[in-house]
Amino acid sequence: MIASLRRAGRQYKKHRILLLLLVPALVWYGLFYYAPLYGIQLAFKDYRIIDGIAGSPWVGLEHFRRMFSGTNDFPEILRNTVIISLYHLLFGFPAPIALALLFQEIRFKRFRRIVQSVSYLPHFLSWVVLAGLITVFLSPSRGVVNYALQGIGLDPIYFLGEKAYFRFTLIASDVWKEVGWGTVVYLAAIAGIDPHLYEAARVDGAGRWKMIVRITLPGILPVIVILFILRVGHVLDGGFDQVLNLYNPAVYEVGDIIDTYVYRVGINQMQYGFTTAVGLFKNAVGFALLVTVNWIVKRLGQEGLF
Amino acid sequence: MRIRPTAEEKWFQAVAILIVGLLSLSILYPFVHLISVSFSTPTEAIRPGFHLYPREISLEAYRKTFDSRQIWIGFGNTAFRTAVGTALSLLFMALTAYPLSKRDLPHRTFYTMVFLFTMFFQGGLIPTYLLVKQLGLLDSRLVFLVAPPFLISTFSLLIMRNFFASIPAELEDAARIDGAGDLRTLFSIVLPLSKPILATVGLWSAVGHWNSWFDGMLYIQDSSKMLLQTYLRRLVVENRDQDVQALMDQMIGVQDVIPETVKAAALIVTVVPIVALYPFLQKYFVQGVMIGSLKG
Numbered sequence: 330m331i332a333s334l335r336r337a338g339r340q341y342k343k344h345r346i347l348l349l350l351l352v353p354a355l356v357w358y359g360l361f362y363y364a365p366l367y368g369i370q371l372a373f374k375d376y377r378i379i380d381g382i383a384g385s386p387w388v389g390l391e392h393f394r395r396m397f398s399g400t401n402d403f404p405e406i407l408r409n410t411v412i413i414s415l416y417h418l419l420f421g422f423p424a425p426i427a428l429a430l431l432f433q434e435i436r437f438k439r440f441r442r443i444v445q446s447v448s449y450l451p452h453f454l455s456w457v458v459l460a461g462l463i464t465v466f467l468s469p470s471r472g473v474v475n476y477a478l479q480g481i482g483l484d485p486i487y488f489l490g491e492k493a494y495f496r497f498t499l500i501a502s503d504v505w506k507e508v509g510w511g512t513v514v515y516l517a518a519i520a521g522i523d524p525h526l527y528e529a530a531r532v533d534g535a536g537r538w539k540m541i542v543r544i545t546l547p548g549i550l551p552v553i554v555i556l557f558i559l560r561v562g563h564v565l566d567g568g569f570d571q572v573l574n575l576y577n578p579a580v581y582e583v584g585d586i587i588d589t590y591v592y593r594v595g596i597n598q599m600q601y602g603f604t605t606a607v608g609l610f611k612n613a614v615g616f617a618l619l620v621t622v623n624w625i626v627k628r629l630g631q632e633g634l635f
Numbered sequence: 636m637r638i639r640p641t642a643e644e645k646w647f648q649a650v651a652i653l654i655v656g657l658l659s660l661s662i663l664y665p666f667v668h669l670i671s672v673s674f675s676t677p678t679e680a681i682r683p684g685f686h687l688y689p690r691e692i693s694l695e696a697y698r699k700t701f702d703s704r705q706i707w708i709g710f711g712n713t714a715f716r717t718a719v720g721t722a723l724s725l726l727f728m729a730l731t732a733y734p735l736s737k738r739d740l741p742h743r744t745f746y747t748m749v750f751l752f753t754m755f756f757q758g759g760l761i762p763t764y765l766l767v768k769q770l771g772l773l774d775s776r777l778v779f780l781v782a783p784p785f786l787i788s789t790f791s792l793l794i795m796r797n798f799f800a801s802i803p804a805e806l807e808d809a810a811r812i813d814g815a816g817d818l819r820t821l822f823s824i825v826l827p828l829s830k831p832i833l834a835t836v837g838l839w840s841a842v843g844h845w846n847s848w849f850d851g852m853l854y855i856q857d858s859s860k861m862l863l864q865t866y867l868r869r870l871v872v873e874n875r876d877q878d879v880q881a882l883m884d885q886m887i888g889v890q891d892v893i894p895e896t897v898k899a900a901a902l903i904v905t906v907v908p909i910v911a912l913y914p915f916l917q918k919y920f921v922q923g924v925m926i927g928s929l930k931g
Contacts, residue, residue: 340741346817347734351746354731354787361766361783362753368762382765428658434651447659449917453909455846457864461871461902462665465672465895471683473668505661513924536643570849574872588760595761596853608759616756 372606385602392606402590403607410586413567416500418560424504425511426553430541432512433519448509460574463502464489495580503571514556515549522548551629558626562619565611587611666906673697673899680895696896700904709863712851716779716862717844723780724840725833728792733821735792736799747796754789767854778854779862785844791836794926798832799825835923838916845908867905871898 341348367382372392374385396403428448435441451459466472467488475485488498526544535543567586576584585593587607595604640648671686676693680686700706734740735747757763763783772778780786802825810820826833851862874893909916 337741344734344737344740347737347740350730350734350817354727354792355746355749357727357781357787358750358753360770361763361781362757365758365762365766368758368765371761371765428655431651431655434647435655436648437652440652444655444659446913446917447662448655449920450662450910450913453842453846453913453916453920454906455848455864457846457848457868457872458902458905461867461898462669464871465669465899466665471681473664473685476683476685505658509658509662513921517925536641537647538643573849574868591760592853596764601761601765605759605761608761612756612759619755 369605369609371602372609374602376602376605388602392603393610395603396607396610402585405582406585406587406590406607409583410565410567413496413499413572413584413586414564416496417503417568418564420500421504421507422557422560424508426515426549428508429512429515429519430545432516433545434537445509445512448512450509451506452510454506456570456574459502459506460571463498463575467498489575490577490579492580492583495576495584499568499571499575499584502575503568514552518549518552519545554629555626558622562622563615564618565615666903669899669902673896673903675896677894677896680899693896696894696900699897700900705858705861705866706863706901706904708859709861709866712776712779712860713845713847713863715776716847717841720780720785720844721837721841724786724788724791725837727787728795728836729821729826729829729833731787732792732795732799733817733825735796738800750789750792764853773854774857774860776860779844779847779850782850782854785840785847785850788836788840788843791839794923795829795832795836798829798926802828831919831922832926835919835926838919839923842909842916863905867901870901874898 371382371385373387373389374382375388375391376382376385380386395401432441432445435444467474469475469485469487469490474488479485486494488494522544526548527540530540530544565587567588569586569588569592572584572586572589573592576589588611591604591608591611594600595608668686671689672680673696674692674694675686675689676691676695679689679691679693731750735743735750737743740746758766767773767778767782772782806828807820807824810824815823846864848862848864848868851860851865852868855861855865870893
């Protein structure tokens with residue numbers, strides 16, 4: 330025991346400069362990531378500003394009981410979050426794979442480079458900018474999309490203000506923003522496939538479709554599986570930036586997600602205790618999911634996050 | 636020998652070109668439209684239909700935009716946090732990633748776990764907000780530089796650590812034999828060899844700062860500290876809510892408080908720096924994905 334302590338001491342002395350370099354980051358993480366953990370106790374307290382975090386009275390599981398008591402919006406918010414997130418998974422996940430395969434088919438190198446560059450662009454812009462742009466384009470009175478719909482004899486649709494269309498608008502605009510950028514990782518994986526496989530398949534008379542199904546897709550399957558599993562770990566993230574910039578009171582019923590709800594009710598209505606509990610619920614489920622998927626990824630023989 | 640494409644291959648080509656062509660148009664057209672509207676007269680701007688070029692040219696929208704004090708304030712605050720925030724991030728992350736890249740650092744796994752844990756579990760919005768308030772950082776520009784997720788991104792930190800670890804040890808050993816200490820070795824050997832990763836991580840940070848708006852809305856009330864994107868949000872997003880309200884009140888055709896041309900000009904002005912640096916950004920972002928996907 331003492332010998333090992335002495336050895337550790339010698340190690341620490343030898344690496345003292347390197348260890349000293351870690352100190353600023355440890356202090357910063359301690360302050361901004363670990364200190365807020367102390368505030369989680371608010372999830373079990375009735376927060377009163379004068380009493381502060383420590384002095385406010387305990388209420389046990391009261392906030393959690395309220396979440397599921399049916400007397401507030403939480404069940405609806407949870408359902409919205411999961412539904413929107415599953416739609417993202419269903420449409421947003423396969424889209425870049427399909428697009429990467431399409432890029433791969435294009436023989437005109439210069440055209441391909443240009444369309445790839447263009448498709449990455451929206452990824453670099455904020456949801457504030459894109460929400461401004463989308464609002465202009467989807468406006469029911471003078472937006473181009475509705476102009477085109479009316480041109481082919483359809484009624485204008487208020488995409489951002491009608492409950493029936495709001496989720497569709499969220500998913501479609503997110504696919505549009507991220508589909509191009511999402512191809513990068515798949516194109517890298519496709520580039521890693523042995524070109525001899527394609528030559529051999531060609532000699533055997535395989536067509537393009539067969540090569541995609543038999544060579545390309547199996548070749549990138551490990552990447553697909555890993556990205557899919559990691560994404561499942563974020564099923565309670567519905568896309569805070571996007572929703573907060575696109576939604577409005579008319580569509581709260583279908584569009585409000587956990588993160589926007591915590592912001593709206595917590596910060597704007599100052600219900601700190603209750604929304605800390607809602608946030609804790611989300612983070613705890615998220616933590617369990619991430620640890621599980623990380624374990625699965627490791628079982629599959631891939632390098633996990635830890 | 637050039638192999639002649641089969642009928643199936645030609646068909647695939649055509650479908651691929653059609654789909655990616657339409658996607659590209661759907662991305663390019665909105666910008667053409669906005670530029671065109673921003674240079675139009677207010678009456679031309681609200682004409683329904685496609686806007687490929689301004690039929691009646693007016694520079695009024697840009698004059699109004701650049702005359703507004705608030706947009707310059709926003710621009711200044713955002714430029715400040717982008718420049719200073721990115722420099723600070725790179726410094727903090729390099730100083731932290733270097734010791735973590737050393738295999739013989741005592742308790743290396745423990746320290747790595749301290750950082751890594753925060754990717755899995757966090758206090759959440761309300762506790763973090765209360766902490767920032769407690770620290771007296773509300774309405775202070777310092778919050779832009781030090782509040783998470785800025786300053787240190789755990790993901791970037793790990794990518795940087797992996798890159799440092801892949802630098803051959805012999806290069807560092809040579810410097811040590813010449814009498815250089817840890818800091819000297821980091822700054823004169825390791826960092827010059829790490830330019831690609833520093834560029835990638837630095838640009839991630841810079842784009843994140845430029846696009847940030849939520850912390851400017853959450854922590855800042857003072858309009859002299861407003862960010863560009865937070866101001867833009869007020870202009871194009873919160874102003875829309877008034878439209879929504881009006882529509883719900885069955886008052887279709889209500890007069891906008893802010894003309895469409897000014898909104899378009901403000902959007903264009905915000906996007907221009909990103910587009911100007913785009914070839915650069917794209918190169919290093921793509922490189923980042925490659926490094927990230929190879930090293931897990």
